[in-house]
Amino acid sequence: MSQLVVGIDIGTTKVCTIVGEVREDDIYVVGVGIEPSRGMKKGVVTDIAALTTAISASAHKAERSSGFDIRRAFVSVAGNHTASLNSRGAVGLAGNRGVRSEDMDKAIDAARAIAIAHNREVLHVIPRSYAIDSQEHVRNPIGMHGFRLEVEVHIITVSSTCIANLEAGVQAAGIYPDRFILNPLAAGDAVLTDVEREMGVVVIDIGGGTTDLGIFIEGTVWHSSVIVVGGDMITNDITHWMHVPFDVAETVKIQHGHAVEKAVDPLETFLVQPFGEGMPTEVRRSDLAMVIEARIAEIFELVQTEIKRSGYDGLLRAGAVITGGGAQLPGIGEIASEVLGCPVRIAKPERLTGMADVLRAPAFSTSVGLLRLGLQMDSARELLMNGHGLPTARIGGLLTGFFRRLLPDDER
Secondary structure, eight states, rough: OEEEEEEEEEESSSSEEEEEESSOOOOEEEEEEEOOOOOOTEESSSSSHHHHHHHHHHHHHHHHHHOOOOOOOEEOOOOTTOEEEEEEEEEOOGGGGGGGGHHHHHHHHHHHHOOOOOTTTEEEEEEEEEEEETEESSHHHHHTTTTTEEEEEEEEEEHHHHHHHHHHHHHHHHEEEEEEHHHHHHHHHHHOOOHHHHOEEEEEESSSSSEEEEETOOOOOEEEEESSSOOOHHHHHHHHHTOOOOHHHHHHHHHHSSSSSSSOOOOEEEEOOOSSSSSEEEEEHHHHHHHHHHHHHHHHHHHHHHHHHTGGGOOTTOOOEESSGGSSTTTTHHHHHHOOSSSSEOOOOOOOEEEGGGSSSGGGGHHHHHHHHHHHHHHHHHHHHHHHHSSSSSSOOHHHHOOEEEGOGGGG
């Protein structure tokens, strides 16, 4: 059954509001609103009033194009205030009976009962795998017999103050945030194939202020993190090198940038107007590429360090999938493959119809992923709230049902 949902991707560079009808085979986009972001830096709110203005402008554009009155939305979250860890929980099965959904819920409740700092809260609790007695790596334990059910979960936490400030900015725009969703989870939902998720892959979402990572293995997320370096760092390098305003440097990066110096004709030049009243300066494009290549290589070195820190670097048989606005830079895949030492694919959202032309670019992967992922998460939350009475809609909750859709049909 199709449903009309709204997603708001709030980044350092842009705020993108999408109104779409989530269908089984595609997402039918009925409205889009894109506005330059204000009041956000590296995934953290710096000015609530400015952020509210940007969100309102983006939402109004989406309302005008769709004719839909936006009052609720799924909202993206990033920033270095996010953290993740893995935990295990267990529950006894009376009478060696088959596992029921309530047993899975209780096991996840036990895994979720971890000690976290008073200024942090749980955003998502995502089951990785189950075990029944001595049988490990069970995907779907429903109906299986045993005496003890264990679950391993991936828990994502956020700063309570950071999420409260983001929530305040959204609500001040007259929109209730149904759910906050971590960026790499949304981006992964939009661009990864089932085979990639199964074989082991890292999705790398390069935004303006942050680079978000999600490691997917055996159909679900095993590790997530946010690195506070993004495309804006490249633009800042250009401003210092060329002595130009930030917006000029951003235009130069988009129009003339390349991530591989040797791939650029050394004789190719362009003009740029630096600060001051002098004449425009002629710049060699290969020199620009040299500046960009150094920063891109550094970003992927940080990514590689984080992948190794996770301990799953040897399990990524499908390599890396790069998306986000930074993925649009020519030559970035070549540098990524060289630094990471694995296959690399540049990805953009697929299976879009309707008013979707502007969204068929890597910069909108998180924006698109919010719709289907948020809807699936909400369905899981509603089931759990019936039995557990979870206190707030903004907490991601226990997703016992959501990631089962990643299983092969014969295992669901």
